[in-house]
Structures are given as C-alpha cells and as structure tokens.
Amino acid sequence: xxxxxxxxxxxxxxxxxxxxxxxxxxxxxxxxxxxxxxxxxxxxxxxxxxxxxxxxxxxxxxxxxxxxxxxxxxxxxxxxxxxxxxxxxxxxxxxxxxxxxxxxxxxxxxxxxxxxxxxxxxxxxxxxxxxxxxxxxxxxxxxxxxxxxxxxxxxxxxxxxxxxxxxxxxxxxxxxxxxxxxxxxxxxxxxxxxxxxxxxxxxxxxxxxxxxxxxxxxxxxxxxxxxxxxxxxxxxxxxxxxxxxxxxxxxxxxx
Amino acid sequence: xxxxxxxxxxxxxxxxxxxxxxxxxxxxxxxxxxxxxxxxxxxxxxxxxxxxxxxxxxxxxxxxxxxxxxxxxxxxxxxxxxxxxxxxxxxxxxxxxxxxxxxxxxxxxxxxxxxxxxxxxxxxxxxxxxxxxxxxxxxxxxxxxxxxxxxxxxxxxxxxxxxxxxxxxxxxxxxxxxxxxxxxxxxxxxxxxxxxxxxxxxxxxxxxxxxxxxxxxxxxxxxxxxxxxxxxxxxxxxxxxxxxxxxxxxxxxxxxxxxxxxxxxxxxxxxxxxx
Numbered sequence: 001x002x003x004x005x006x007x008x009x010x011x012x013x014x015x016x017x018x019x020x021x022x023x024x025x026x027x028x029x030x031x032x033x034x035x036x037x038x039x040x041x042x043x044x045x046x047x048x049x050x051x052x053x054x055x056x057x058x059x060x061x062x063x064x065x066x067x068x069x070x071x072x073x074x075x076x077x078x079x080x081x082x083x084x085x086x087x088x089x090x091x092x093x094x095x096x097x098x099x100x101x102x103x104x105x106x107x108x109x110x111x112x113x114x115x116x117x118x119x120x121x122x123x124x125x126x127x128x129x130x131x132x133x134x135x136x137x138x139x140x141x142x143x144x145x146x147x148x149x150x151x152x153x154x155x156x157x158x159x160x161x162x163x164x165x166x167x168x169x170x171x172x173x174x175x176x177x178x179x180x181x182x183x184x185x186x187x188x189x190x191x192x193x194x195x196x197x198x199x200x201x202x203x204x205x206x207x208x209x210x211x212x213x214x215x216x217x218x219x220x221x222x223x224x225x226x227x228x229x230x231x232x233x234x235x236x237x238x239x240x241x242x243x244x245x246x247x248x249x250x251x252x253x254x255x
Numbered sequence: 256x257x258x259x260x261x262x263x264x265x266x267x268x269x270x271x272x273x274x275x276x277x278x279x280x281x282x283x284x285x286x287x288x289x290x291x292x293x294x295x296x297x298x299x300x301x302x303x304x305x306x307x308x309x310x311x312x313x314x315x316x317x318x319x320x321x322x323x324x325x326x327x328x329x330x331x332x333x334x335x336x337x338x339x340x341x342x343x344x345x346x347x348x349x350x351x352x353x354x355x356x357x358x359x360x361x362x363x364x365x366x367x368x369x370x371x372x373x374x375x376x377x378x379x380x381x382x383x384x385x386x387x388x389x390x391x392x393x394x395x396x397x398x399x400x401x402x403x404x405x406x407x408x409x410x411x412x413x414x415x416x417x418x419x420x421x422x423x424x425x426x427x428x429x430x431x432x433x434x435x436x437x438x439x440x441x442x443x444x445x446x447x448x449x450x451x452x453x454x455x456x457x458x459x460x461x462x463x464x465x466x467x468x469x470x471x472x473x474x475x476x477x478x479x480x481x482x483x484x485x486x487x488x489x490x491x492x493x494x495x496x497x498x499x500x501x502x503x504x505x506x507x508x509x510x511x512x513x514x515x516x517x518x519x520x521x522x523x524x525x526x527x528x529x530x
Binding site for chain 1: 301304306325326327330331334335337339341342343344345346355356359360389403404407
C-alpha cells in the first residue's frame with residue numbers, strides 16, 4: 001500500500017556510482033536534464049533514456065529503478081494522451097505521425113527525468129547529499145531540514161502502516177463506501193499520523209538542542225568530500241558532452 | 256481456537272520474520288509470547304486477525320482461514336491492542352474513541368451507549384468521558400486503547416506490550432483486570448518483555464527467537480530456566496534467580512513471585528519451629 005514511499009528509502013550499497021562524489025553526480029543530473037530539455041525528437045529521447053541504463057546496471061539499483069519507473073507510468077501515459085489530444089485538436093482533427101511521435105517523446109522525456117533523478121537519489125546517501133549542499137553554500141539549517149526530511153520518510157511510512165493496522169483492527173474498512181465516505185475513512189489514519197509527526201519533530205528538536213545543536217557558528221564535518229582524479233575526469237567528460245550536445249543542437253540543428 | 260500451521264512469513268523487503276511456526280491457542284487460555292526484540296512476536300500476532308497473511312502455511316481462527324475473510328470480520332473475534340496508543344487515538348472525545356469500533360461494526364446506538372457506560376466504569380475512565388483523548392496521561396491513554404478494543408467484546412484479546420509506560424500501581428490493576436477478563440472465559444494473548452508481570456499471572460509462555468518458537472509451556476517451567484531465557488535476551492524473575500542461587504528449583508520448587516516465595520519460606524519456618 002505504501003510502496004510509493006519505498007522510492008525514497010536509501011539502501012546502502014557499494015558500486016563505482018555510489019562512491020562517486022555527489023557533486024559530480026549532481027553535475028550528471030544537470031547535464032542530462034539540460035540535454036533532455038533541448039532535444040525533443042523521439043530518437044533523441046530513446047538515446048538519452050537508453051544511456052541511463054548502463055549506469056543503473058553498474059550501480060545495481062535496477063530493482064528500485066524499475067519500481068520508480070512503474071510509479072511514473074501513470075503520469076507518463078497521461079502526458080502522452082494529453083499531448084496527442086492537443087495535437088489532434090490543433091492539427092485540424094487529424095492525427096499525424098509527427099504528433100504521435102512528439103507525444104511519445106514527451107512521455108519518454110518524463111521517464112528519462114525519472115531515470116536520471118533515480119540514479120542520483122538511489123546512489124547518494126543523505127549524509128553525502130547534505131555535505132554536497134553545504135559545499136554549494138546552502139545554509140546548514142536548510143541542508144539539515146532537507147536531509148532529515150528524507151531520512152524520516154521510511155519511519156513515517158512505517159508509522160502510517162502501524163496506524164492503518166491499528167485502525168483496521170478496530171473494524172475500519174478503508175475501501176468501503178462512496179467517494180466521500182472513503183475520504184472520511186482516512187480521518188482516523190491522518191489524525192494520529194499528524195499528531196505523531198508533530199510530537200516527533202518537537203522531540204527531535206529537543207534531543208538536538210540537548211546535544212548542542214547550533215552551539216558553534218562554524219561547523220566542521222568528520223567526513224570531507226574529496227574529488228578524486230576519476231571524479232575530475234568524469235566531470236570534464238560530462239561538460240564535453242554538454243558542450244557537444246549544445247553545439248549540435250544550435251549549429252547542426254539536430255533535435 | 257487460533258491455529259497457526261507451518262507458517263512462514265517474509266516481509267516485502269525480504270526480511271524473514273517467521274519460520275515454521277506451529278501453534279494452537281484454545282478458548283479461555285492465558286498466553287504470553289516473549290522473546291528478544293525482532294524475534295517476530297508482533298508479526299505473529301498480526302497474523303491472528305489477518306493484518307498479515309502468511310507467505311507459506313495458514314492461520315485458522317475458529318475454523319476460518321484468515322486468507323478467506325476480511326480483517327474487519329476477524330477483528331470482531333480477535334481484538335488487538337497495539338503497543339503505542341498514540342497510533343490509534345484520534346476522536347474528539349473519549350466516548351467517541353470507544354464508540355469507533357462499535358460504529359464500524361454497525362451496532363445500534365442504544366447498545367453502543369450502554370456498552371460505553373459499562374466499559375468506562377470497568378476501566379476507571381468514567382470521569383474523563385467528555386474529554387479529548389489527547390488530554391490523558393500516557394498510562395490513561397493505554398487504558399483507553401484497551402477499553403476501545405475490549406468494548407466490542409472480542410473472544411480473543413491480544414495485547415502488544417501492555418505494561419510499557421505503566422507505573423507499578425497501574426500494572427497491578429492491569430493484572431487484576433486481565434485475570435478478571437480471562438476468568439470470564441476470554442482468551443488473552445500478550446506480547447511482553449515484562450518478566451515480572453508474567454511471573455505474576457503465570458500464563459502459558461511461548462518463547463521466540465529469530466522468527467522461531469524455541470519453547471512453549473507453563474510459566475512455572477519456562478521462566479525459571481535461566482539458560483533458555485538468556486538465549487533470547489531475557490532473564491528469569493528476580494525471585495527465581497534468587498531461588499536458583501539457593502538451589503531451590505532443583506529440589507522441585509518453581510518460585511516465580513513474592514507469593515510463591517512467601518508460601519515456601521513460611522513452610523520452612525513452620526517446619527523449623529515445629530522441630
């Protein structure tokens with residue numbers, strides 16, 4: 001029931017992609033996103049999408065990756081349908097090959113984005129993410145809020161499941177009744193979850209203050225991010241790819 | 256009767272929580288399921304009302320396989336009180352909280368009012384009836400959660416860690432309360448780490464470790480077995496440890512609580528005096 005929250009759960013693994021500097025991975029996300037935005041043909045989308053697959057394979061996160069793609073499937077089909085319908089209306093009530101291929105490439109673009117971002121989030125620990133954000137001069141309070149939000153997602157999922165279990169044990173049937181009734185059915189789930197979340201955040205704040213959070217102006221970290229030679233090499237490679245793609249798009253008019 | 260037949264259970268994440276569990280709990284029994292954290296105790300009780308279905312094997316409640324019926328249907332028979340009351344309290348008033356299950360089961364309002372009255376009296380929450388559940392103390396919330404299950408009169412009452420967060424006085428009351436419910440013919444299954452509490456009610460004890468049942472028998476036999484208890488991160492009750500030091504268990508006595516010790520000591524003293 002809560003499998004969609006699984007996407008956010010980080011599992012520690014070891015692979016060249018996991019070991020890569022998070023800033024380089026962020027650069028990858030940036031480069032790959034730019035390319036998927038400036039190109040729009042079906043061929044280009046297929047190429048970019050396929051290019052993400054080896055990375056998934058190297059990182060060995062294919063199971064989670066498939067799960068996030070499956071999660072994105074509904075929205076993808078909506079994008080395809082809406083684009084096709086819009087093309088059909090504007091094209092004088094006829095469906096051309098271009099319209100269909102454009103609609104599919106838009107859908108594929110969404111899947112490609114999902115894939116690109118999956119590579120980043122499935123292989124970067126919350127701690128690495130926080131360190132990378134700090135290096136990018138994001139204030140620490142925001143980094144912390146962001147990473148703790150991600151870190152608490154699995155706990156929250158577990159908690160929601162427990163509340164659902166507890167209320168079902170009292171005879172609550174979530175799938176029962178008409179649409180209004182069904183929404184009302186969720187009240188006994190949502191109230192305990194909200195209240196627990198508030199209590200939890202207050203407790204967390206107190207526990208952090210008790211351990212001296214905010215006591216010193218300048219924070220230091222045990223782990224420092226260090227770019228290795230391979231990281232520099234990959235970063236340069238990514239920038240080359242970006243430059244070539246832009247040149248081909250602008251001067252050779254590839255799309 | 257709750258029958259658990261060759262049950263295996265693996266969580267979707269791949270964690271194997273139960274392995275080859277065989278168990279029968281009869282009507283009117285008093286049972287304590289004990290064991291270290293992560294032994295599978297909570298997973299096991301969630302099988303009893305169908306919240307979880309076995310990956311392999313089956314769970315049969317009064318002749319009905321849990322796979323063939325709904326949780327709502329089973330819950331009328333098997334009432335589970337969860338460990339943390341904050342996971343279930345949501346209503347505006349304590350009365351509404353208690354009435355929740357009754358309304359879900361479609362009881363008439365007159366009957367609901369009657370039952371609320373009697374359960375509030377039984378649990379000593381009468382004076383709070385119009386208040387919000389969130390104004391109660393931790394111990395009271397726990398009692399309210401218990402009341403909200405007990406009110407629909409399930410044949411099997413299952414409690415997950417009922418003594419956590421209760422002060423000694425409340426524990427005493429809970430003990431009397433559970434024994435009273437049990438005397439009325441209800442089956443009680445509790446999951447607990449509280450050895451001293453179990454020593455007071457002397458139920459049938461089921462010990463679990465890493466998803467398996469490693470022992471099943473009367474408290475008098477299991478609680479005093481220090482080696483067995485330690486193997487699942489528990490310790491015998493203090494009185495039993497003391498009795499072991501005196502080698503009393505070897506002489507055939509099973510001392511679990513102060514009352515047991517008192518009786519035996521009294522006998523010794525009498526013998527001494529008579530001699």
